Amino acid sequence: MTAVLRTEGIKKAYGGVQALNGAGISVDEGTIAGLIGPNGSGKTTLFNVITGYDRADEGQVHFAGQVITNAAPDKVFAAGLGRTFQLTRIFPRLTVLENMLVAAQHKRQQRHTVRQRAMDLLEFVGIDRHAGLLAGSLSYGQRKLLELAYVLVADPAVILLDEPAGGVNPTLINLIADRIRELNSQGKTFLIVEHNMEFVMGLCSTITVLESGAAVVSGPPEMIRSDKRVLDAYLGADLEEEEPDE
Amino acid sequence: MTRDSRPWLVRAFLLVLLVAAAVAFPKVFTNPAVTNYGVLALIFVTVASAWNIFSGNSGYISLGHAVFFGSGAYAMGIAARDWNVQGTTVFALLPLAAVVGAVIAVVFGLIALRVRRHTFIVITIAVFFIFQLAAFNLRSLTGGSAGLNSPFLNWPSSGYNTPFYYIALAFAGATIAIAVAVRRSRFGLQLRAIRDDEDRARGLGVRAMRVKLTAFVLSGAITAMIGSIWFYYINQVEPQTGFDPLFDLLVVLMAFLGGYGSITGPVLGALIIEPGTLWLNTQPQFSGGYLSEILLGAVFLVIVLFVPRGIVPTGGEWITRLRTRGRPAVVPVAAGAATAGSAGGAAAASAASPAGATADAPPASRASKGGAR
Structure with a gap:
């Protein structure tokens, strides 16, 4: 599979705080990818950099064969990359x-x-x-x-969802997951930031874990569940205790 | 005739009645003192509507539209003086005022529209003072504090106001028509999206700067043209009248009183405020000591505190509330869950959930602020 969205060595600092420190992720075309990490690990900042809401200090964003680093949000959207926000933003x-x-x-x-x-x-x-x-x-x-x-x-080719299950009831979470799967089956690619582990593990084929602004590991959910670095950095005992979905 | 078509017929009838009354006004009231009220009210209907095309739709409150008004007046005065244009030929120079207003709006907008909210307002005020000072100091061009006189119009004094009344009426009608067209267009929708959340709109492909600048230029060009009409009507322009600090406060007051962002609101506001201030200034007990200005300030406070969204939207809300008393604001989705399978049910569940109820609260409070950015 080819990567439709790729970031390389993204760095972003706010004053003395290094929000992103060489973040590199890759999303294959036609997949549902997940991006997880502890609070403050840089997930939303990376979304903002990819979609033009924040400027990267260093690094590059590649989308569908073109470099879109620091392109304005309207240009990123016109290129075929849409996103939602952690706190829903409607008119x-x-x-x-x-x-x-x-x-x-x-x-x-x-x-x-x-x-x-x-x-x-x-x-x-x-x-x-x-x-x-x-x-x-x-x-x-x-x-x-x-x-x-x-x-x-x-009709964007890739959709970035920032905590789609955050603050909504379980029935609606299932509906959102169903709709994402349906759209994915029609060819849409997704990159999802989410704290709801059940949601992410059940939906995504590849998950990247961010810690302190850098990707520490990337792979299928089974691998993420058992990776010691992930367990140490973020998931801890809770995930070990969880039963697999299927 | 269907029930649905009735409101449109009523509206069309009221519109025809309003236009007929406006056309008949100078025929019925021939006293120049009365037609003067009509001319100036229509000039301010045009200005308030033009201001609203930009500020009402985008949420960017401009306190610098006097820049366009005064520049339009000065542009026409300077052109008529330097090119020796006399009589009714001066009206052929109106497009020049529009061009001057548009060019100033491009430069002004490229600077001011890079910032938002209070910073934008402060910049518009700063630009206004730059223009006023320039009008005072560029004496060879503007005539300094003495200002410029308009070319002589050889019209009979008894009916002098009447042609100006119809010119102002045509401008007011055209500006309202443009405001309606903007409101219904994709361009207008983009402006209103910018008003609600500019960054989100940009993330959905709206070229915010281009959209805002276009509206600003359109608004500035119209304001400059009506400024030049005002100049011919009152026969002169001076820095303190062409670039009057009270002008923008009046225009904003008109828009807020009637209903900021609506089509009819600024029109209604102008029809109340302008004749009101003119009348106050003719009253001996108000004309001295800035009492009329103090009264205007008090009116502004009352509006902001008690009718922040203006007469038209608030009145509309009251009527809707009366008509829909006892019915829920959002139709529960459960009844229509079959429409979209689990979707409807889920949405209904969400609507019924405490989280949903809590989340419904912020927009109401946001709306109550009148959209000030």
Whole structure:
């Protein structure tokens, strides 16, 4: 498999704090990859650097054969890389449908086609009944679904999800996992940051562990579960005690 | 006729009635003192609507639109003086005012739009003072503190205001039409997305700087054109009137009173505030000692404290609340769970969960701030 998204030696410091210290990850096309690590290990910072929200001090980001290091967020999105945020960010004073259409802006398609696609995606995540409501009136879980849907409307090749299961109830977590699997089966590539180990282990084919701004190990979930460095650095006894999902 | 088509018919009827009343106004009220109210009110309807195209949609509060207003007035005065343009031919110079306003907006915007919120407001004020000082000091160009006089218009004094009234009405109508078009366009949606969360909008492909700058230039060009009309109407421009610090406060007050960000709000605000201030200034008990300004400040405080979103949105909310009393704000998804299988059920579960209930609270409080950035 070829890597569709790759970072090399990314360094990023905020004042005296070295958030990323040579972080290198690789995401193969058509896979669901996970990115885990303790709080403060640099996961969200790496997302921000990849998507242009933060500038890298050093290193490179490669996406679909091009170097996109420090490209502006709109250019990264136009290149085919969409993302969601740890704390859901929607447009509260636009309607749910208008939220969808913001992301469809760069597509020069007929208005009707765009609206239809937006409605189809809202139906896909189960909130099409709320299309005419202000997005600010949605519940937190519904906002998570809306954020996933409006990233999809522009049909990005790779989607970065920052804690998609964070703060949502177990039923909704299962729904989100189902939708991710379904989209992946249609060819979408995912990179997921998540603290919910059950969610990550059950969904991802490859997991990279970050610690102190650098990748310490990368491999399939079974390997991550048993890697001593991971257990020492992050997972600890809890994971050892967990029963495998299948 | 369907039930759904009735509100549109009512709106269309009200619109026709409003236009007819506006057209008939100078025919009914022929007293120049009254038509003067009409001309200046329409000039400020145009300015407030133009301001709203940029600030109301994007959330960037500009306190520097007097830069465009004054520059439009000065551009026309300087061009008419230096090119010896007389009579009604001066109106052929209107596009020049638009170009001057647009060019200034590009330079102004490239500097100011790099920052947000309070910093943006401070920069707009700073740029405003630079222009006012330039108008005072570039004497050979602007006439210094004496200002410029407009070319003579050979119109009968009895009906002098009437042509200006219709010109201002045409500008107001065109600006409102542009505001509606912007509101309904992809461009307008991008602006409103920037207002809600600029960084998120950028992450969804919105070229924020380009969008903001385009709106700023459009708004500046319109304001400059109506500034040149104002100049011809009052026959002169001076630094303290062309670049008046109170101008931007008035425009912002108009937008906030009527409803910042809506189409009708700034129009309503201008129709209340401008005639109101004119009337106050004609009253002996208010005309001295800046009492009218103090009163305006008090009105601003009342609006910000009690009707922060303005008359139109707040009134609309009250009407909606009355009409939907007893119904939930968000339709529970459980009833329609079949639509999307587990999706609906999950969303319903989320909506019913305590987390969901908590998460619904912030937007209401955010909306109550009126979107100030």
